[in-house]
Amino acid sequence: MMDISFKVNGKELHVSVTGNESLLDVLRKNGFTSVKRGCSEGECGACGVIVDGVYLKSCLMLAVQAHGREVMTVEALGDVQEPHPIQVAVVEEGAVQCGFCTPSRILASYSLLQNSPNPSDDEVKEALDGNLCRCTGYVKQLSAVKKAAELIGKEGEA
Amino acid sequence: MKKYGIDQGLPRPDAHAKVTGKARYVNDYHPPKMLIGGIVGSPVASGRIKSIDVSEARRVPGIHAVLTADDLPGPNSMGIIYDDQPVLVKDRVRMVGDRLVLIAGETREAVEEAKRRVKVDIEPLPGLYDVTRALDPDAPVVNGDSNLIREFKVIHGDVESAAHDAEITISGEYHIGGQEHAYLEPQGTLAFPEADGSWTVYVTAQCPFYVRAAVARFLKLPISMVHVVQTVTGGGFGGKEDYPNEPAVCAAALAKVTGRPVKLIYARDYDMQVTTKRHPMVIRHTLHARRDGKVVGVDLEILVDAGAYAGLSTVVAERANISSVGPYEIPNIRVSTKVLYTNNLFGGPYRGFGAPQVAAAHESQMDRLASALGMDPFEVRRINGVSREHPMFASGENLPQAHIYPELLDRLEELSGWKQYRNQPASSGRYREGIGIGTIIYGVNLHSGGQRLDRSAAYIIVQQDGSVNVAVGVTEMGQGALAAMRTMAARALGISEDLIYVTQVDTNQVPDSGPTVASRATVSGGRAILDAVSKLRPRFLEVAADMLGVSPGALDLRDGVFSTSDGSALVSWPEVTAEYYVRRLNPAVVGWFRSPDREYDHDTGQGRAYMFYAFAGHAVRVRVDTETGKVDVLDVTAVHDVGRVISEVGIEGQVHGGVIQGLGWALLEEFRMKEGRMLNAGFTDYLIPTAMDAPADIKMYFIEDPEPQGPFGAKGIGEPSFISVGAAVMNAVYHALGTEVDILPLTPENVWRLMNRSAGNNAAREDEK
Numbered sequence: 001m002m003d004i005s006f007k008v009n010g011k012e013l014h015v016s017v018t019g020n021e022s023l024l025d026v027l028r029k030n031g032f033t034s035v036k037r038g039c040s041e042g043e044c045g046a047c048g049v050i051v052d053g054v055y056l057k058s059c060l061m062l063a064v065q066a067h068g069r070e071v072m073t074v075e076a077l078g079d080v081q082e083p084h085p086i087q088v089a090v091v092e093e094g095a096v097q098c099g100f101c102t103p104s105r106i107l108a109s110y111s112l113l114q115n116s117p118n119p120s121d122d123e124v125k126e127a128l129d130g131n132l133c134r135c136t137g138y139v140k141q142l143s144a145v146k147k148a149a150e151l152i153g154k155e156g157e158a
Numbered sequence: 159m160k161k162y163g164i165d166q167g168l169p170r171p172d173a174h175a176k177v178t179g180k181a182r183y184v185n186d187y188h189p190p191k192m193l194i195g196g197i198v199g200s201p202v203a204s205g206r207i208k209s210i211d212v213s214e215a216r217r218v219p220g221i222h223a224v225l226t227a228d229d230l231p232g233p234n235s236m237g238i239i240y241d242d243q244p245v246l247v248k249d250r251v252r253m254v255g256d257r258l259v260l261i262a263g264e265t266r267e268a269v270e271e272a273k274r275r276v277k278v279d280i281e282p283l284p285g286l287y288d289v290t291r292a293l294d295p296d297a298p299v300v301n302g303d304s305n306l307i308r309e310f311k312v313i314h315g316d317v318e319s320a321a322h323d324a325e326i327t328i329s330g331e332y333h334i335g336g337q338e339h340a341y342l343e344p345q346g347t348l349a350f351p352e353a354d355g356s357w358t359v360y361v362t363a364q365c366p367f368y369v370r371a372a373v374a375r376f377l378k379l380p381i382s383m384v385h386v387v388q389t390v391t392g393g394g395f396g397g398k399e400d401y402p403n404e405p406a407v408c409a410a411a412l413a414k415v416t417g418r419p420v421k422l423i424y425a426r427d428y429d430m431q432v433t434t435k436r437h438p439m440v441i442r443h444t445l446h447a448r449r450d451g452k453v454v455g456v457d458l459e460i461l462v463d464a465g466a467y468a469g470l471s472t473v474v475a476e477r478a479n480i481s482s483v484g485p486y487e488i489p490n491i492r493v494s495t496k497v498l499y500t501n502n503l504f505g506g507p508y509r510g511f512g513a514p515q516v517a518a519a520h521e522s523q524m525d526r527l528a529s530a531l532g533m534d535p536f537e538v539r540r541i542n543g544v545s546r547e548h549p550m551f552a553s554g555e556n557l558p559q560a561h562i563y564p565e566l567l568d569r570l571e572e573l574s575g576w577k578q579y580r581n582q583p584a585s586s587g588r589y590r591e592g593i594g595i596g597t598i599i600y601g602v603n604l605h606s607g608g609q610r611l612d613r614s615a616a617y618i619i620v621q622q623d624g625s626v627n628v629a630v631g632v633t634e635m636g637q638g639a640l641a642a643m644r645t646m647a648a649r650a651l652g653i654s655e656d657l658i659y660v661t662q663v664d665t666n667q668v669p670d671s672g673p674t675v676a677s678r679a680t681v682s683g684g685r686a687i688l689d690a691v692s693k694l695r696p697r698f699l700e701v702a703a704d705m706l707g708v709s710p711g712a713l714d715l716r717d718g719v720f721s722t723s724d725g726s727a728l729v730s731w732p733e734v735t736a737e738y739y740v741r742r743l744n745p746a747v748v749g750w751f752r753s754p755d756r757e758y759d760h761d762t763g764q765g766r767a768y769m770f771y772a773f774a775g776h777a778v779r780v781r782v783d784t785e786t787g788k789v790d791v792l793d794v795t796a797v798h799d800v801g802r803v804i805s806e807v808g809i810e811g812q813v814h815g816g817v818i819q820g821l822g823w824a825l826l827e828e829f830r831m832k833e834g835r836m837l838n839a840g841f842t843d844y845l846i847p848t849a850m851d852a853p854a855d856i857k858m859y860f861i862e863d864p865e866p867q868g869p870f871g872a873k874g875i876g877e878p879s880f881i882s883v884g885a886a887v888m889n890a891v892y893h894a895l896g897t898e899v900d901i902l903p904l905t906p907e908n909v910w911r912l913m914n915r916s917a918g919n920n921a922a923r924e925d926e927k
Contacts, residue, residue, distance in 0.1 A: 034180070037423075041426070043841035046342055078178065079178050083174065083178065091174060096173045098391065099392065103176075103177070134815070137814030139814040140814065
């Protein structure tokens with residue numbers, strides 16, 4: 001076992017981990033259950049988180065690799081009372097069905113919009129390509145990202 | 159601007175919990191002292207167990223239970239219809255992943271270690287991997303006495319004489335592939351004994367009442383002592399109809415032995431290998447027709463690859479059987495649908511329930527007929543399709559909805575730009591474009607063979623502040639049932655949707671409402687709600703009338719206000735509910751729905767098969783790369799006969815999802831099989847559509863011709879949104895290439911084979927097999 005510490009959503013987390021535990025394992029064990037386990041092989045994208053500003057799949061990252069870094073999950077983005085504009089857009093566009101892939105897709109969208117505030121349709125598709133969804137057919141998810149970009153833009157003006 | 163819907167346009171009630179990551183799926187529950195469950199499955203598809211040694215596994219630190227068939231604390235029997243499946247295999251292995259050993263331990267790591275230490279010795283036996291050989295005299299018998307589980311038939315008129323009189327005959331043998339549900343949340347259950355001897359089971363499932371029955375049976379408990387809570391469910395599509403019984407019983411067995419909560423969550427590769435799938439089918443389809451385009455007879459043989467256990471395959475086959483003729487009035491029909499055991503993947507329910515496979519065949523046949531006669535595909539469908547003048551379905555029943563089909567054809571032709579695209583000059587270069595259609599008829603709710611389950615409850619409690627609790631027996635699995643129930647309850651009562659709170663299914667709250675399948679949630683849940691409201695509403699009108707000093711008949715409740723027609727007397731809904739409580743009146747009621755009794759002859763497939771019917775049609779435009787065989791989808795048009803739209807956002811989501819899932823089935827998703835093993839079990843190799851595969855445009859139109867038996871006139875949409883997509887893709891590729899298409903999925907390899915075959919190399923496909 002190794003003792004590591006890293007920040008999750010701004011708060012320091014000190015944990016003992018084994019060498020083969022993934023960041024996904026450790027986050028879920030510590031109550032960050034918005035990070036979902038869908039495949040454990042980096043394909044479904046349900047376990048996406050943001051580490052030091054970069055969106056990645058937590059099932060493919062060893063927990064020890066997170067030592068000293070900053071992890072963000074969807075819990076940090078907004079809550080029911082004060083949702084983030086991306087969350088607002090996803091709700092308003094009706095881009096949620098079963099919801100299992102939703103938290104990580106929102107983080108992937110967040111990462112995209114940080115880097116590209118007004119993404120083209122192709123950019124949006126590419127950014128969400130790693131987040132499988134079996135319910136929605138993606139259509140409303142793509143429009144939700146465009147809408148989120150608009151909402152964030154308006155917020156910036158205000 | 160909203161075009162459709164009777165809802166208020168509120169976000170679905172579960173949306174905020176889901177976007178903030180707070181929605182709790184079964185794997186997000188961790189009760190104290192919980193153990194983790196695991197399953198050791200068979201590495202081979204067919205064999206006899208010589209020994210299973212679990213002694214090493216039992217010694218792994220942190221392991222609390224290692225169970226073989228001899229250690230089970232309940233009956234070793236799992237089949238939902240036929241008693242043909244054990245909980246744990248004792249002797250004969252029949253499929254890859256067949257359960258041999260159950261393990262419970264403190265951590266996932268300990269369980270994995272124990273799984274590795276189980277020593278299994280299995281003597282391989284010859285397996286059956288080709289469904290077309292299932293009834294050969296020398297075929298290995300997979301289960302029971304024969305590989306034929308059951309045969310269904312449709313016999314109508316005299317197909318032999320139709321064959322004799324026909325001027326043209328079109329025959330095809332269609333090899334239609336299966337499909338993995340690929341719900342993003344894998345199968346999982348959390349089961350635990352309560353202090354009072356009752357049990358609680360949390361499960362991701364479409365049919366919590368099935369789970370309750372299975373667990374009660376296994377634990378030998380009264381049904382009332384098993385409390386099943388459907389947790390937020392991350393997709394179902396049929397894959398969480400009967401299958402969740404299996405992990406639930408396994409978790410219950412481990413929890414019974416250890417006395418602790420046990421959570422069993424499937425890993426993705428195991429989930430893909432062992433859980434139910436859309437059935438691969440071989441369909442031999444012959445049409446007999448006249449030169450004027452009129453089909454006079456249809457002769458069909460359908461082989462359904464059920465895998466090693468019957469599960470719900472016979473139920474799926476019964477729908478395939480009666481749907482196989484399509485939305486056509488054909489005077490002479492013979493269908494034989496054989497449900498067959500093999501050592502392949504476990505077949506079961508999947509969105510469309512056998513109908514997409516048979517639609518792929520009947521729609522391809524119609525296009526071949528059109529082509530042979532030099533007719534437009536719409537023309538042969540107009541000649542043969544049901545209509546007001548020709549309302550007869552394959553079951554012999556005259557459909558009151560038959561007039562909708564011609565309208566659907568008109569809409570589909572118009573919206574898809576058919577005339578423009580179909581008449582484009584055929585291209586001869588590397589890229590060829592084509593447009594094709596598929597149309598279907600779908601029996602909403604359960605087939606008459608399952609009508610004993612076709613019932614549904616809604617429990618409504620009006621609270622003193624005017625808010626309302628609604629508990630229904632149909633489940634939310636992602637499709638939007640909670641929102642639809644909320645809308646219907648609010649509309650029926652005459653109050654705002656934000657006063658209604660609808661709960662996920664909890665078996666202690668509502669009577670057994672049957673399964674949430676067959677696109678029946680809106681219809682059966684909605685009808686139960688309407689029944690409840692019809693009993694509740696007069697009680698509140700009476701109190702309101704008394705408060706206002708008018709007669710109840712003079713009052714209406716709308717938009718949360720009781721008023722007389724002239725508006726002279728007014729009282730608000732919350733004022734009345736408060737007074738209602740002061741008067742100590744009963745504020746709760748259970749509403750009930752049962753579908754009409756139906757007579758149906760199972761030997762001939764004649765009678766009343768379903769409660770009512772819906773039509774659907776898809777047009778798909780494709781571009782085929784003739785060098786690689788890759789098919790790109792340019793756009794899709796969907797036209798649905800839905801009776802009435804409840805929510806526009808909800809129905810669009812169903813159509814988008816159904817279309818993309820259908821395109822995945824038609825173009826990408828293929829089981830790579832070797833002796834019963836799915837070589838591509840996992841998302842790395844089993845490809846489902848991603849955001850990059852979403853077509854640029856999905857056009858849709860909803861025909862709103864209210865169904866008298868549907869709540870607010872609504873029918874179901876979940877399955878029709880999928881069923882004819884594959885057929886339309888096949889016909890589009892047929893149009894693009896001019897090559898008959900008799901195989902799904904149309905992966906680049908399969909398209910390439912079809913092209914080679916048409917180039918004179920007829921042996922190509924046989925050789926490749």
